[in-house]
Amino acid sequence: MSSPARRRLRDEVVTLAHGAGGKATRALVEGLFLDELASPELAELGDAALLELGGERLAFTTDSYVVTPLFFPGGSIGELAVNGTVNDLAVAGAVPRYLTAGFVVEEGFPVAELRAVAAAMARAARAAGVAVVAGDTKVVERGKADGLYVNTSGIGALAPGVQLGPARVAPGDRVLVSGSLGEHGMAVMIARGGLALEVELESDTAPVHELAASLLRLGPALRFMRDPTRGGAATALNELASQAGLAVRLAEEALPVGPAVAGACEILGIDPLYVACEGRLLAVVAAEAAPEALAALRSHALGAGAAEIGVIDADPPGLVLLDTALGGSRIVDVLVGDPLPRIC
Amino acid sequence: MSSPARRRLRDEVVTLAHGAGGKATRALVEGLFLDELASPELAELGDAALLELGGERLAFTTDSYVVTPLFFPGGSIGELAVNGTVNDLAVAGAVPRYLTAGFVVEEGFPVAELRAVAAAMARAARAAGVAVVAGDTKVVERGKADGLYVNTSGIGALAPGVQLGPARVAPGDRVLVSGSLGEHGMAVMIARGGLALEVELESDTAPVHELAASLLRLGPALRFMRDPTRGGAATALNELASQAGLAVRLAEEALPVGPAVAGACEILGIDPLYVACEGRLLAVVAAEAAPEALAALRSHALGAGAAEIGVIDADPPGLVLLDTALGGSRIVDVLVGDPLPRIC
Numbered sequence: 001m002s003s004p005a006r007r008r009l010r011d012e013v014v015t016l017a018h019g020a021g022g023k024a025t026r027a028l029v030e031g032l033f034l035d036e037l038a039s040p041e042l043a044e045l046g047d048a049a050l051l052e053l054g055g056e057r058l059a060f061t062t063d064s065y066v067v068t069p070l071f072f073p074g075g076s077i078g079e080l081a082v083n084g085t086v087n088d089l090a091v092a093g094a095v096p097r098y099l100t101a102g103f104v105v106e107e108g109f110p111v112a113e114l115r116a117v118a119a120a121m122a123r124a125a126r127a128a129g130v131a132v133v134a135g136d137t138k139v140v141e142r143g144k145a146d147g148l149y150v151n152t153s154g155i156g157a158l159a160p161g162v163q164l165g166p167a168r169v170a171p172g173d174r175v176l177v178s179g180s181l182g183e184h185g186m187a188v189m190i191a192r193g194g195l196a197l198e199v200e201l202e203s204d205t206a207p208v209h210e211l212a213a214s215l216l217r218l219g220p221a222l223r224f225m226r227d228p229t230r231g232g233a234a235t236a237l238n239e240l241a242s243q244a245g246l247a248v249r250l251a252e253e254a255l256p257v258g259p260a261v262a263g264a265c266e267i268l269g270i271d272p273l274y275v276a277c278e279g280r281l282l283a284v285v286a287a288e289a290a291p292e293a294l295a296a297l298r299s300h301a302l303g304a305g306a307a308e309i310g311v312i313d314a315d316p317p318g319l320v321l322l323d324t325a326l327g328g329s330r331i332v333d334v335l336v337g338d339p340l341p342r343i344c
Numbered sequence: 345m346s347s348p349a350r351r352r353l354r355d356e357v358v359t360l361a362h363g364a365g366g367k368a369t370r371a372l373v374e375g376l377f378l379d380e381l382a383s384p385e386l387a388e389l390g391d392a393a394l395l396e397l398g399g400e401r402l403a404f405t406t407d408s409y410v411v412t413p414l415f416f417p418g419g420s421i422g423e424l425a426v427n428g429t430v431n432d433l434a435v436a437g438a439v440p441r442y443l444t445a446g447f448v449v450e451e452g453f454p455v456a457e458l459r460a461v462a463a464a465m466a467r468a469a470r471a472a473g474v475a476v477v478a479g480d481t482k483v484v485e486r487g488k489a490d491g492l493y494v495n496t497s498g499i500g501a502l503a504p505g506v507q508l509g510p511a512r513v514a515p516g517d518r519v520l521v522s523g524s525l526g527e528h529g530m531a532v533m534i535a536r537g538g539l540a541l542e543v544e545l546e547s548d549t550a551p552v553h554e555l556a557a558s559l560l561r562l563g564p565a566l567r568f569m570r571d572p573t574r575g576g577a578a579t580a581l582n583e584l585a586s587q588a589g590l591a592v593r594l595a596e597e598a599l600p601v602g603p604a605v606a607g608a609c610e611i612l613g614i615d616p617l618y619v620a621c622e623g624r625l626l627a628v629v630a631a632e633a634a635p636e637a638l639a640a641l642r643s644h645a646l647g648a649g650a651a652e653i654g655v656i657d658a659d660p661p662g663l664v665l666l667d668t669a670l671g672g673s674r675i676v677d678v679l680v681g682d683p684l685p686r687i688c
Binding site: 028032033036037038054098102106107108111115119121125131132133134137 | 407442445450480482493
């Protein structure tokens with residue numbers, strides 16, 4: 001794997017852009033956290049760290065959830081907190097097993113809502129085959145939080161022989177996605193109200209562990225998996241291109257974008273490639289395995305809308321390109337600002 | 345182990361008391377989280393969950409840190425976040441190995457302070473022999489947090505044969521503490537200012553993993569360990585008494601309380617038994633092993649002030665009693681309100 005130069009952090013204060021998953025987030029992570037908290041596992045910047053403990057290989061990951069509103073069509077911060085961490089383990093090639101849950105609650109938060117969140121977490125955990133095994137609750141004064149923030153951390157078991165990552169991606173490999181893009185982000189944006197959009201849209205929040213397991217059966221033909229959350233598919237694929245030192249070439253007409261998301265994105269002036277999914281899987285597979293991989297994804301209810309959306313190229317290294325329906329091509333750049341703050 | 349009836353949650357909104365570690369916290373945990381997120385590991389309510397993964401035994405824990413101020417004499421939220429999670433693993437009998445770090449940052453937070461926190465975490469991690477292997481950063485708008493909240497989760501390896509817990513505690517066992525009580529809580533309270541106390545006091549934040557390891561060498565004579573954080577030694581020992589169905593009888597004159605903490609507590613009207621430590625270890629050991637255990641603790645710089653502070657009795661089950669210097673005896677009850685909010 002090539003090692004692109006680390007970004008430096010030039011800002012003096014933290015801004016919303018640092019939480020958006022794009023350029024500013026990378027500067028914060030590389031220019032501050034990697035600088036200070038150097039560890040080989042952290043430097044991999046994967047969805048989950050891959051570790052050894054007593055001879056066993058395991059994956060370990062963490063995510064904090066600050067989504068607003070807490071409840072939205074298709075789910076809540078509860079489903080999100082479980083599925084997001086389950087998915088980070090799954091795309092690392094692990095079988096998700098155990099989660100912890102940390103709650104920061106604002107004084108005055110309704111107990112009934114907290115119970116609804118916990119119940120949603122329990123349902124999502126059952127669906128994903130994981131157990132919530134430890135927890136922590138802190139309460140802060142009124143005005144010191146926004147109702148509720150949830151952290152989940154998770155561990156999973158890596159099967160012997162699983163080797164995934166940007167370093168395994170090669171020119172000619174195919175890029176697949178398990179379903180349509182942007183439902184989660186747009187559902188949350190619309191749930192905030194004030195957009196005057198009459199669109200029925202549900203978050204796609206779901207566990208992708210079964211989709212991931214079906215692709216792992218391809219063996220070494222499966223190169224890389226990721227879930228396109230904050231910053232969307234564009235951000236996940238830019239990270240891949242940068243870490244692999246290769247190009248990702250997407251075909252615009254192959255991108256699965258539903259009409260409701262397409263319409264809402266057009267009105268808001270947002271490219272659906274940058275809109276978060278919370279139940280989709282991106283995978284890079286060897287060209288000859290692409291039909292089998294697509295069939296595997298499509299045989300699962302959550303992968304019914306799977307599509308091949310692009311190919312890996314040698315040049316230009318580090319970039320994501322979009323071949324448009326009109327025969328042109330444009331760079332799909334790394335996100336700079338944050339068009340969709342607090343989406344997860 | 346007896347299974348005392350679960351507390352019910354009757355409140356309609358979350359209050360600061362639910363975050364204090366006392367009665368209200370227990371009601372929230374037992375009446376809401378255990379209710380909804382039932383798992384055998386969670387029901388143990390230990391400092392860390394004990395799990396199996398691929399034939400290996402491991403401990404897994406999580407804690408969120410909302411301390412205010414973020415920097416205080418003797419440390420910062422950074423040391424606290426690492427040591428707190430390291431200690432939860434250590435008192436579970438595990439060797440702490442890997443941590444994750446999740447940051448919720450308020451827009452406008454100074455990057456220099458975030459760097460100082462990360463640097464403190466790195467120093468603390470090195471001192472405790474753990475690696476920070478995965479992280480996550482979310483940014484929320486101004487007024488939606490209080491500068492910075494940090495979650496750390498951790499995993500550690502359990503040596504074969506380690507069996508600790510309230511069920512192993514028996515009448516006649518001795519209660520030890522590795523050092524003086526209450527420095528952390530009082531240092532933070534004083535750092536908030538406005539108390540007009542001229543006291544020099546530093547937090548005791550430190551990793552207790554080496555102290556714990558030295559006690560593990562006692563084998564089955566070591567029954568139980570815990571770090572007396574939120575709610576102090578009184579809260580930790582009340583949980584032990586309740587879970588073991590036994591009494592804990594403390595000797596007031598044996599309690600190690602420094603003059604600065606004693607003075608500050610007297611002025612504030614707070615019993616030092618309820619004040620958080622962040623670098624102390626409570627241990628219950630067989631009576632015949634108590635001298636060796638004390639010697640082991642005292643041979644370490646962090647255990648120089650170790651003391652035997654009490655004994656386990658059969659009666660009255662579930663209660664902590666304090667034999668006073670004057671020959672009387674009183675119940676050390678579970679905390680109801682929260683005299684020291686956001687201490688960790």
